[in-house]
Amino acid sequence: MQRQILFRCPRTGTNVQHRFDDERPEGAGPADSYVPVRCPACMSLHFVNSTTGRLLNEPGAQPGSTPRSA
Numbered sequence: 035m036q037r038q039i040l041f042r043c044p045r046t047g048t049n050v051q052h053r054f055d056d057e058r059p060e061g062a063g064p065a066d067s068y069v070p071v072r073c074p075a076c077m078s079l080h081f082v083n084s085t086t087g088r089l090l091n092e093p094g095a096q097p098g099s100t101p102r103s104a
């Protein structure tokens with residue numbers, strides 16, 4: 035089972051694509067599981083939600099401010 039997520043590095047602002055090589059069946063773990071991902075942009079670890087691709091403590095997650103840069 036492979037899943038790809040896209041997250042934005044909070045340090046460099048670079049969009050980083052990460053692929054999980056996950057052997058667990060779908061729905062085996064908790065829905066909100068943050069996993070450490072080695073960021074190729076800043077070479078440090080970010081905690082990323084394996085389901086939504088959202089970063090832990092993401093600055094843009096506050097209600098009221100939803101900057102959409104699509």
Ligand SMILES: [Zn+2]
Pocket residue numbers: 043044045046073074075076077078080
């Ligand atoms: Zn980073």
